[in-house]
Amino acid sequence: MLSTKNLSPRQLAAYTAGILSIPIAIGIAVLTMNWKIGVVSLGVVFAGSYSLIIITLERFIYRKIKLIYKLIYQTKATKKEEVYFKYILPQKSIDEVREDVEEWGERRNREIESLRQNEAFRKEFLQNLSHEFKTPIFAIQSFVETLLDGAADDEKVRTKFLQNTSKNVDRLVNLVNDLDEISRLESGAQLLYKQNFIIQDLIRETYDSLSIKTQAKQIKTSIKKGCEAPVTVFADKEKIKQVLTNLVENACKYGKNGGTIVASVYKTDDSHVLIEIGDDGIGIEEEHLHRIFERFYRTDTARSRDKGGTGLGLAICKHIIEAHGQSIHVRSTPDVGTTIGFTLEAKREV
Incomplete structure (x- = not known):
């Protein structure tokens, strides 16, 4: 027997009308002993049954489904949506409508969960x-x-x-x-003034500006061997200097006395450059890694406040890098050290 599971309303109406009209037409043909009358009866009964069923479905069922879709969209229907409701929606099977509603429900659940997380972060x-x-x-x-x-x-x-x-x-x-x-x-009010510049020169400039702090802890700063060859990036030079300053200051704060801070520069492909700042300091526990770029988040509140700073440095770094359309990441092991890296666009012909 034909499965009606995925039939559209019009297909379902035709299927039901056929079930009703065929036996009736056969009965009329047998009673009248005239197959022509039976064929005409088949057409009339089928047409009448189909019209009655489709009108019933559209008025009493799909009118309700249309309201459900309007609730999902939560807006006054545009002309395009009205065309959808009038011509496309009636072609959908009940199962397809159910899937749409379930998808909407899952999407709303994700939005609610996101709002809950945002509310927790806000508090x-x-x-x-x-x-x-x-x-x-x-x-x-x-x-x-x-x-x-x-x-x-x-x-x-x-x-x-x-x-x-x-x-x-x-x-x-x-x-x-x-x-x-x-x-x-x-x-987005902070405009970026992008230009081509050599990233190693900016790293050395940052090291020089923070030399008093690094020398106070006898920390050696360097560019990793093999990464000295000039690499040109296309970015806002002042903003990237701010990022490097925040990262080197952090490495100095949480680095050990007599330790090292090493910068690495790699061309990952023709379009991107990876810059990393690594230290051999106290490191970060794994459970904190996914939150260190949040505003005011501190892995050790008391010790972090003793080190000074506003607790916003890494959050600012993240926003600056994302404003460039790039990404920032962290790798760390307790008592081994921390490496924070970010990508920039490679040299652009201007």
Whole structure:
């Protein structure tokens, strides 16, 4: 027997009309003993049954299905969608409609799960933001109140407290600047001024600008052997310098005394260049790797805050690289070291 599982409404109507009309036509032909009358009866009964069934299906079933589709799209139907509802939708089988609804349901579940995750991240971000602001603000408040209570009369105490107040003000300024930077990058308001430049020269320039910090920990900086040959990239030079500065500063903060920071440059293909900054420091536990580019995320909160910084450096790096249409990644092993790499577009003829 013919399966009706995947029949469209019109096919189902024709199938049902055929089941009804054939026995009736045969009965009429037998009773009248006239096969011509039987054939005419077959046509009339089939046409009448088909019309009645299709009208019933379209008015009472597909009108409901049409409402379901409008609920799925959640918008006022365009002319194109109205054509779809009128001509294409009735051709679909009930199973196809069910599959569409199930697909919509799965999509909504993914959206809801994404919203839940975003809400959790939002709450965590606000908590971290509050903590990052409160720490320097309370410190400044404490220093000022102590000075007002009479400590200002002692020159040494006054100088020390004012210096500490200045450091905390600088921390607040850096925090606001970093937040503003991320906001502009996320909104797309931060324009990129791309140009061709040699990436090794920019790495050496970054090393030189941070030499005081690296020398204080006796950390040696270098470009990996075999990666010294000049490689030209096409990117915003100032933004990439900011990325390199953040990565080298991080490597210095969490690197061991007397350790090394090594930069590597590879041409992965004709269109892309991979740049990596590696250290032999404390490393990062595996469970933290997928979150280190989040704003304010710290693998060890107390130790990280002792190291200074706003907790936004890696988040800024991620946004800058993604603004270039490229990707950034991390590899790390505890007590072995960390390597953070990112891709850039290779030299472009301009």
